[in-house]
Amino acid sequence: MEKKNLPVGIEFYKKIIDEAYYYVDKTLMIKELLDRQSYVSLFTRPRRFGKTLALDMLKTFFEKELDEGGNALDNRRYFNGMKIMSAGEKYISNMGQYPVIFLSLKSTKQADLATAVWMLKKQIAGEYIRHQYVLSSDHLMEPEKELYHKVISMTDDNRVYADAIAFLSKCLAKYHRQKVILLIDEYDVPLENAYFAGFYQEMTAFVRSVMESALKTNEDLKFAVITGCLRVSRESIFTGLNNLNVISILSDSFAECFGFTRVEVADLLTYYELEDKAEEVQEWYDGYLFGKTEVYNPWSVTSYLNGIIADKIEYPRPYWANTSSNGIIRELIENAGEVVRAELEDLMSQKSIVKPIHEDITYEDMNSSSDNLWNFLLLTGYLKAVDSYFDGMQAHIMMAVPNREVRYIYERNIMEWLKKRSRMVDFTDMYHAMLEGDADAFENLLRSFLKRSISFYDEKETFYHGFLIGVMNNLEGYRTLSNRETGDGRADLILKPFDEHDPAIIFELKYTKDSAKLDQKCGEALRQIKERSYADELAEDEYNSIIKYGICFCKKNCRVKCNME
Numbered sequence: 001m002e003k004k005n006l007p008v009g010i011e012f013y014k015k016i017i018d019e020a021y022y023y024v025d026k027t028l029m030i031k032e033l034l035d036r037q038s039y040v041s042l043f044t045r046p047r048r049f050g051k052t053l054a055l056d057m058l059k060t061f062f063e064k065e066l067d068e069g070g071n072a073l074d075n076r077r078y079f080n081g082m083k084i085m086s087a088g089e090k091y092i093s094n095m096g097q098y099p100v101i102f103l104s105l106k107s108t109k110q111a112d113l114a115t116a117v118w119m120l121k122k123q124i125a126g127e128y129i130r131h132q133y134v135l136s137s138d139h140l141m142e143p144e145k146e147l148y149h150k151v152i153s154m155t156d157d158n159r160v161y162a163d164a165i166a167f168l169s170k171c172l173a174k175y176h177r178q179k180v181i182l183l184i185d186e187y188d189v190p191l192e193n194a195y196f197a198g199f200y201q202e203m204t205a206f207v208r209s210v211m212e213s214a215l216k217t218n219e220d221l222k223f224a225v226i227t228g229c230l231r232v233s234r235e236s237i238f239t240g241l242n243n244l245n246v247i248s249i250l251s252d253s254f255a256e257c258f259g260f261t262r263v264e265v266a267d268l269l270t271y272y273e274l275e276d277k278a279e280e281v282q283e284w285y286d287g288y289l290f291g292k293t294e295v296y297n298p299w300s301v302t303s304y305l306n307g308i309i310a311d312k313i314e315y316p317r318p319y320w321a322n323t324s325s326n327g328i329i330r331e332l333i334e335n336a337g338e339v340v341r342a343e344l345e346d347l348m349s350q351k352s353i354v355k356p357i358h359e360d361i362t363y364e365d366m367n368s369s370s371d372n373l374w375n376f377l378l379l380t381g382y383l384k385a386v387d388s389y390f391d392g393m394q395a396h397i398m399m400a401v402p403n404r405e406v407r408y409i410y411e412r413n414i415m416e417w418l419k420k421r422s423r424m425v426d427f428t429d430m431y432h433a434m435l436e437g438d439a440d441a442f443e444n445l446l447r448s449f450l451k452r453s454i455s456f457y458d459e460k461e462t463f464y465h466g467f468l469i470g471v472m473n474n475l476e477g478y479r480t481l482s483n484r485e486t487g488d489g490r491a492d493l494i495l496k497p498f499d500e501h502d503p504a505i506i507f508e509l510k511y512t513k514d515s516a517k518l519d520q521k522c523g524e525a526l527r528q529i530k531e532r533s534y535a536d537e538l539a540e541d542e543y544n545s546i547i548k549y550g551i552c553f554c555k556k557n558c559r560v561k562c563n564m565e
Helices: 013-018 028-036 051-062 113-130 132-136 142-152 164-176 189-197 200-215 262-271 275-285 298-311 327-334 338-348 370-379 404-423 428-436 439-451 462-472 515-531 536-540
Strands: 040-044 100-104 180-185 221-228 244-247 288-290 293-295 353-356 384-391 394-400 478-486 489-497 504-511 546-554 557-564
Touching: 013 051, 028 051, 051 100, 051 180, 051 221, 100 113, 100 164, 113 132, 113 142, 113 164, 113 189, 113 200, 132 142, 132 164, 142 164, 164 180, 164 200, 189 200, 200 221, 262 275, 262 298, 275 298, 275 404, 288 384, 327 370, 327 404, 338 353, 338 370, 338 404, 353 370, 370 394, 404 462, 428 439, 428 546, 439 546, 439 557, 462 478, 462 489, 462 504, 504 515, 515 546, 515 557
Parallel strands: 040 221, 040 244, 100 180, 180 221, 504 546
Antiparallel strands: 288 293, 353 394, 384 394, 478 489, 489 504, 546 557
């Protein structure tokens, strides 16, 4: 039987159903929303966890869509066989009953304030255009129609947009004789982007003006559902909104509505006959905790399975890592002091850290304390909650790195930080000692730099390998060759001088968790260079001298031994 395609990157519910993609049924979110009857629900989840698709599904269910003749469309076929259809008439009776306003703020991620504001205005104007059938009715007066056209024309007068969503709600409510459902996707994207781009205050003020009238004083609103990564109530985006229901990653409610549960992943693997990949999928893409529910990253799981099925890629890759700027990670690493670096090392060595939790922080708060930065990492998916407890009135969360994919993001950013750091350090003395074959001085200087860096104890030497490449890339007059095939194998690192009268260098690296084995491992490294004839190619190139280094690392310690020819 031909299998359904996986909807990688497809965020439109109707498209998934119309074109018969595999859909992980999240329609019971509709039931839970109707049961709770919250006026405004704010869902905070990491990027790429299905928020846009969930809102588009809600739009498809609730919206009273009209054809060109003004007749209501029947969207029932999009939910045939879905879980919501077995929930009862109480819920099904709400299908197709409401006008819906849908805004996505993803497009406001722009390099300057003017473009970001323009893109938000464009989103609002797009909804006005989508609902412009209201202009043909007698429900609107001429001044209202003029204002409606002003929004569509994207006037330069930003005051028009201060209550544009509330005004559109009023127009739709008049036409349909029914209150409006408002869906806003990724509401905090313009705030995050503005923080890193340098126009945070101005963008916050504009977004606040749009949100206040839409949510606080909107008499025509049935309910609103908003998604984002962070709850940022202290931004005053939701000033005075006393009935805001925040459903964060720490909430037990709606826990299965975003991301894939273990059962859903098992069903996926069974459907595509890939049950043997269960352990690999869990190791790489599981590990998140929403409330008490274990959750997989849906973007990564579908991308991984699609890679196997469509592209014949048989190994896991960091799919989520490549969809985000990871700016928060860079903030953490580049501004880290000694304490933060020590905590980061604990996380990278698969330990946990405990921090007080503050869910209502702002982007401006990010660097006011290291605790705030850890909170950002937790709420945006770079850390997971392992456990929690209360100390008086303060909640504390035990945090850890969720999985191998997120660990890769840290590793990559740490390596980039080390490369930048190495470019700022004067390694002249270290280079001199290395080229003179002075193993003791080389060891002392290398250890000194390690002490001031971040180490996360990778047993496969990959961290130290990359670290040493970053250091040696600054050595003038030499070409750095990594894992170059030579002799009967591959040397970890070779420094090949452009002038054959200068010494060539061979490095073989080892790692140990036991500092008592540093000398032993250095000896093994030097024997490996000799037994596998790593120097043969350099000798054939008639270099006058070749220095062979065996280096063993143990956390932030190292031992260096050398042989010279």
